[in-house]
Amino acid sequence: SYVLTQPPSVSVAPGQTARIPCGGNNIGTKSVHWYQQKAGQAPVLVIYDDTDRPSGIPARISGSNSGSTAILTISGVEAGDEADYYCHVWDRSRDVVFGGGTKLTVL
Amino acid sequence: EVQLVQSGAEVKKPGESLTISCKGSGYGFSSYWIAWVRQMPGKGLEWVASFYPGDPDPTFSPSFQGHVSVSVDKSISTAYLQWTSLKASDTAMYYCARRMAGSRAPNQPYFDYWGRGTLVTVSS
Numbered sequence: 730s731y732v733l734t735q736p737p738s739v740s741v742a743p744g745q746t747a748r749i750p751c752g753g754n755n756i757g758t759k760s761v762h763w764y765q766q767k768a769g770q771a772p773v774l775v776i777y778d779d780t781d782r783p784s785g786i787p788a789r790i791s792g793s794n795s796g797s798t799a800i801l802t803i804s805g806v807e808a809g810d811e812a813d814y815y816c817h818v819w820d821r822s823r824d825v826v827f828g829g830g831t832k833l834t835v836l
Numbered sequence: 837e838v839q840l841v842q843s844g845a846e847v848k849k850p851g852e853s854l855t856i857s858c859k860g861s862g863y864g865f866s867s868y869w870i871a872w873v874r875q876m877p878g879k880g881l882e883w884v885a886s887f888y889p890g891d892p893d894p895t896f897s898p899s900f901q902g903h904v905s906v907s908v909d910k911s912i913s914t915a916y917l918q919w920t921s922l923k924a925s926d927t928a929m930y931y932c933a934r935r936m937a938g939s940r941a942p943n944q945p946y947f948d949y950w951g952r953g954t955l956v957t958v959s960s
Contacts, residue, residue, distance in 0.1 A: 759944060760938060760940070760944035760946075764947070771931055771950040772881065772931070772933075772947075774947060777938055777946040781938070815881050819945060824883065824886060824895050825883035828880075
């Protein structure tokens with residue numbers, strides 16, 4: 730079955746750039762989606778189809794996907810960006826696959 | 837405005853049955869797949885099942901197949917997740933989410949709207 734690997738945590742100072750990787754076998758051939766989940770809240774879609782942002786998501790949140798790694802990038806990190814971030818792909822053998830999640834800590 | 841409104845928190849004993857619900861509004865409920873997603877305390881997201889309101893054949897994660905069932909009442913735009921015999925390990929937050937097919941990759945959908953979740957606690 731397909732596996733998505735994320736680091737458990739990423740830390741960054743305010744104003745800096747956070748990069749959250751999501752690894753998977755030939756993930757560059759799949760469409761990767763990203764969700765932000767703040768403490769005590771439901772997940773929110775922040776990136777779909779590798780690079781697209783839903784309306785209301787700021788341009789400083791972006792995504793890329795190539796080879797074996799997809800990356801969620803948050804520029805000019807703010808305290809309000811502190812959350813868990815999950816990558817997601819669709820896999821024919823298991824339908825929905827989520828990464829284990831990465832906790833973004835703003836120092 | 838698209839909304840998925842989930843039923844309230846539940847406290848049950850092991851072996852009891854339970855049905856939780858997810859009511860969609862602000863869109864054509866019968867035209868979009870719905871998924872159920874579990875989040876155990878302090879853990880990540882796990883896909884439970886997906887189904888199309890107009891199709892009686894849902895897709896289950898192997899981890900949940902045979903332990904839960906899903907159903908829908910299209911007349912009231914409501915989806916259900918059901919257990920006949922709960923276990924303590926079912927204690928978790930359960931989310932429903934609307935599945936959307938992207939324009940660039942329609943066969944690799946994502947979840948564009950989520951309910952706020954239903955907390956299920958199973959304890960003797």
